Amino acid sequence: MELKVQPLRIKAGKYKIVLNPEDAKELGVRSGDRVQLKDHSYLTAIVETGDMIAKGDVGVYQECCERLGKVCPLVINIVPTSKPSSISFIKKMMDNQKLTQEEIYQIIQDIVRENLTDIEMAAFVTTSYIHGMSADEIEWLTRAMIDTGEKIEFDTHPIVDKHSIGGVPGNKISLLVVPIIAANDLLIPKTSSRAITGAAGTADLMGVLAPVELSADEIKYITERVGGVIAWGGATNIAPADDKLIRSEYPLSIDPRSQLLASIIAKKGAVGADYVVIDLPTGIGTKIPTADEGKRLARDLIELGERLGISVECAMTYGASPVGRTVGPAIEVREALKVLETMQGPNSLIEKSTGLAGILLEMVGVATRGHGKELAMETLRSGKALTKLKEIIEAQGGNPNITHTDIKPGEYRGELLSPVDGYVIEFDNKRIVEIARAAGSPIDIGAGVWINKKKGELVKKGEPLITIFADKDWKLTNALKSAEKEYPMIVEGMVLEHIRPLQVL
Amino acid sequence: MELKVQPLRIKAGKYKIVLNPEDAKELGVRSGDRVQLKDHSYLTAIVETGDMIAKGDVGVYQECCERLGKVCPLVINIVPTSKPSSISFIKKMMDNQKLTQEEIYQIIQDIVRENLTDIEMAAFVTTSYIHGMSADEIEWLTRAMIDTGEKIEFDTHPIVDKHSIGGVPGNKISLLVVPIIAANDLLIPKTSSRAITGAAGTADLMGVLAPVELSADEIKYITERVGGVIAWGGATNIAPADDKLIRSEYPLSIDPRSQLLASIIAKKGAVGADYVVIDLPTGIGTKIPTADEGKRLARDLIELGERLGISVECAMTYGASPVGRTVGPAIEVREALKVLETMQGPNSLIEKSTGLAGILLEMVGVATRGHGKELAMETLRSGKALTKLKEIIEAQGGNPNITHTDIKPGEYRGELLSPVDGYVIEFDNKRIVEIARAAGSPIDIGAGVWINKKKGELVKKGEPLITIFADKDWKLTNALKSAEKEYPMIVEGMVLEHIRPLQVL
Structure with a gap:
């Protein structure tokens, strides 16, 4: 069918067109079906x-227009075409049948190429x-995620990496x-x-200190020159399927185990990592509520690593309370820099960092087993x-x-005060994050929450529990309102809610 | 956040807006999140x-613009808002937990109100x-489908109905x-x-004889006046959730059992039906390949009907071969009218129609058990x-x-000839439908396939197996090509494929 092009000047994220319902009927296609655009x-x-x-x-979205040439042709010829075979493979999964390596590759390739609609993506996740x-399917999924993206090939090995x-x-x-790792060559x-x-x-966080939008080539070049880099993966094309899957998972608040495993190992595989340590924060309010679940996940990660030729070790860490006392870009960086400069800072931060670094140093053999943390601590202290x-x-x-003093928290500040004397007996990670986000984190880098009192600490009535920072006045107000509405921690003896008789109007 | 309105003049099917990625970050929302538009x-x-x-x-799609008033306001105030609770209920289903009646109602209401995105709808289906x-959940689903749509309440009962x-x-x-049923009062x-x-x-089919886009009120009025009506359900707002669910199921080629059952019974419940006969075409190439599956489905339909106070009986019918000899709007109507006028026509059509009508006549008690078909046949014959x-x-x-002779098949005609003498031993329903659709059915009412030879019939070499009708020349060509590429039936002894040595170029 020959149709006159109407460029829509809107991005669809995919190659999409809009047909008048009558033309669609005439062509025998429905919303979600595919057509071929015959042009050059x-x-x-x-x-x-x-x-x-x-x-x-025919309404033509931006991406299609661009593919058709700088100036959209005036008339295009459209014919119906069949669905990608991926959809029958997704149907096969629904029917609880196992997929082959080729079928999984095809699905991931179609995802990366934006060939699947939201409906099809959602069915897959x-x-x-x-x-x-x-386990076989997860290995193939991981390989497909690596192979459908950019890879970095280092001339020197080993390559080590860390993930949380x-x-x-x-x-x-x-x-x-x-x-610490790069300083150990x-x-x-x-x-x-x-x-x-x-x-x-x-x-x-790293964005506070330096540009993080590096290409794969830049990551390779900088790593080879100074030993390490902290880049934003989103600026590369490494394992691009992951981000696209997250777009469908986020609205549903799900994180399928297979994709969790594959995405971690694929990103490490794509940069050629030989040794990887993985931080598994465990405890109430984290992604891993119990130690048993942490162990299961660790075993799965180690096994998947082996299949890909990557040596993986995992560290279950205490996750029920924040690491250090800061949450939000600038204040976190300030806290970390101060530790690097002065060794002054929260134990939870120093211990966890050197613990994780120590495992890596032992895995590679730079430190003997049992002495990695010591070497990491020495690298830090020196x-x-x-x-x-x-x-x-x-x-x-x-x-x-x-230096750490150069990094300024947001200029608008407010405190949440303890209503009573007592110990902090409950602490809610999620509320801390909600308050920090209400204050503007992570987009406003000065925004965040300073935790004055952590779980188990003693507080006096009227002392601050948390200090909220914001770059914008109205966001501080929002964050304070959020904090006061539901406290992020409970001080023993505190009245949780005061219920009064309804006011007579 | 106050934003300047840019009307997009595009329908999204839902209340949707487009934000610049930076504004979205600033607001703390991502694609698929919800915002409230504060205006009047x-x-x-x-x-x-x-x-x-x-x-x-802010880009504002058509539906939103219309809701905001005839002229979009120049500036609107946008604040993030939480997701509908339906999404957590869908998540609960994913985790294999049972839903309550209220939770199911909430999901269906959000579907009807277009509150769910494609991703969320796809996760549900x-x-x-x-x-x-x-069974409880399916009952609640059915009730939710009825209650979120229009209902017809007749003053006189019983109301009977038929579904295939x-x-x-x-x-x-x-x-x-x-x-036949209406003629029996x-x-x-x-x-x-x-x-x-x-x-x-x-x-x-009915659209060939009369307008079918009737409102619920018109359906009630006509039924009360002449006893029967054949309307297009899509023109009413009866059980509207069904159509919206189909939009997500169609691209995935799935038809969840729960929705299949609920949608049939909901549509009958919404018109107040007391007695319903359901036709279950069974056999190779149908939706029900085996008799066992047909019986299971029948039991489920009967049980669901009981829960809703509807008396349901099912008829498993032979579905491996078309009913009658015609496929396509005009020629099917012509065939049916001819039977009504002259009792001349295919046995499969007469037997099936009177069989189904007979069951209904018996259910209501107009005929005694065992004599319904007789009465139906008599109503037809008289x-x-x-x-x-x-x-x-x-x-x-x-x-x-x-009269049937007034109804003209498409003017372009072509035949598919038998390549050999023999019996038709295989018959492919799906291919017949594909050929009819290629010829223009159902949008071109003259298009269709006349089946000259059905399964088991003898054909001579050179005799037509099917005759294809089309309203348009190019569609006839397409349909003939499709038919010749893969025959819809196999005549015993016919060469299925002729494989020659590759031609030397």
Whole structure:
């Protein structure tokens, strides 16, 4: 069918067109079906239908227009075409049948190429969540995620890496672990993420110190030159399927085990990692509520690593309380830098960072078993880690002379005071994150929450429990309101809710 | 956040807006999240993000613009808001927990109100497909489907109805069943569907004789006046959730059992039916491949009917071969009318129609058990059914004087000839439908396939197996090509494929 092009000047995220319902009927296609656009080249597009497109016209979204050439042709010829075979493979999964390696590759390739609609993507992640995948399937999924993206091939090995599955606020340890490792002459090309539902991801933190939007080539070059890098993975094309899957998982608040495993190992496999330590924050309010679940996840990660030729070790860490006392980009970086500069700072941060770094040092054989943490602590104490971080900052294009006092928290500040004397007996990670986000984290880098009193600590009536920082006045107000509405911690003896008779109007 | 409105003049099917990615970050929302639009009224909309919307602007889709008033306000205030609780109920289903009646109602209400995104809808139908639902849940689903739509309340009872789950081509029996029943002084307010993947639905057939886009009030009025109606359900707001669910199921080619059951019974419940006969075409190439599955489905339908106070009986019918010899709107109507006028026509059509009508007559007690078919046959033979159909046609606004010879098949015709002498030993329903659709069915009413030779019949070499009709020349060519590429039937002894040495170029 020959139709007149109406460029829509809207991005659809996919190759999409809009047909008048009558033309769609005439063509025998429905919303979600595929058509081929015959022009100079052949292009498959997903159909929407809508009255706003006149009969005889075709609405063409931005991506399609761009593929058709700088100036959209005036008339294109459209013919129906079949669905990608991926959809029958997803159906096969729904029917609880195992997939072959080729079938999984095909699904992941279609996801990366934006060939699947939201409905099809959602069916895939929902089915993955419900039925899970076998160990073979997860291996193939991991390989497919690696092979459908960019890879970094280092000339020198070993390559080491570190990952945290997240779920604990204030987890700024990569700012310490990466320089400790690199200072011991190992290569650690760390890619990291920005916060999606959290208050600050590692990429948000490093972004305070230096540009993090590095290409795969830049990551390779900087790692080879100074030993380490802390880049934002989203700026590369490494394992791109992961981000696209997250777009479908996020609205459903699900994280299928198969994808959790595959995405971690794929990102490490794609940078050629030989040794990887994985931080599994465990405890109430984290992604892993119990030690048993942590052990199961660790075993799965280790086994998947083996299948890919990557040596993986996992560390279950205490996740029920934040790491250190800060949550939010600037104040977290300030806390981490101060530790690097002065060894002054929260024990939870120093212990966790050197613990994780120590495991890596032992895995590679730089330290003997049982002595990794010692070496990590020594690297930190001697100032070698700080020197290394400055080299990394400079290599990424930041200012290496920055010190922790240069980093200013947001200018608007407010406190949440304890209503009574007593011990902090309950602490709610999720509320801390919500308050930090209400204050503007991670987009406003000065925004965040300083935790004055952690679980188990004694507080006097009227003393601050938390201090909230914000770059904007109205966001401080929002965050304070949020904190006062539901306290992020409970002080023993505190009245939780005061219920009065209804006021007479 | 105050944003300047850019009306997009595009329908999204839902209340949707587009934000610049930076504004979205600032607001702390992502694609798929919800915001409230504060204006004269409050309105919840789903967020998309896109670069084509400038910072400080908000792209507003058609439906939202319309809700905001005839002229979109220049500036609107947007605040993030939480997801509908339905999403946590869908998550609960994924985790294989049972839902309460209120939770199911909430999901269906959000579906009807277009509050769920494609991703959320797909998660619901995928989970329904994988986990299924308990009998209680299916009952609540059915009640929710009824209660979220329009209902017809008749003053006189009983109300009877007939439904076919489809899957067999040429199933024009409603054109006979409805007038037979109404001629026996029963009320049968039949709503029906248009073909989605088939060649002609009952609504497509009746559309050849009279308007079928009737409102619920018109359906009630006509039924009370002449005893029966054959309307298109899509023009009413009866059980509207069903159509919206189908939009998510169709791209995945799934039909969850819970929805199949609920949608049939909900549509009958909504018109107040007391007695319903359900046709279950069974056999290779239908929706029910084996008799065991047919019996299971029948039991489920009967049980669900009981829960809703509807007396249901099911008829498993032979579905491996078309009903009658015609597939496609005009030629099917012509075949059915000819039977009504002359009792001349295929046995499969006469037997099935009177069989189904007979069951209904027995259920209500108009005929004693074992004598319903006799009465139905008599109603047909006496011409009472034809008279009644003419009354129905006239009441719906059609021409009651129409006879079968007035109905012309498409003017372009082609034949598929038998390559050998022999018996038709295999017959492929799906291919017949594909050929009819390629010829233009159901949108071109003259298009269709006349089946010259059915399964078991003897054919001579060179005799036509099927005759294809089309309203358009190019569609006839397409249909013939499709038929020749893969024959819809196999004549014993026929060469299925001729493989020659590759031609030397």
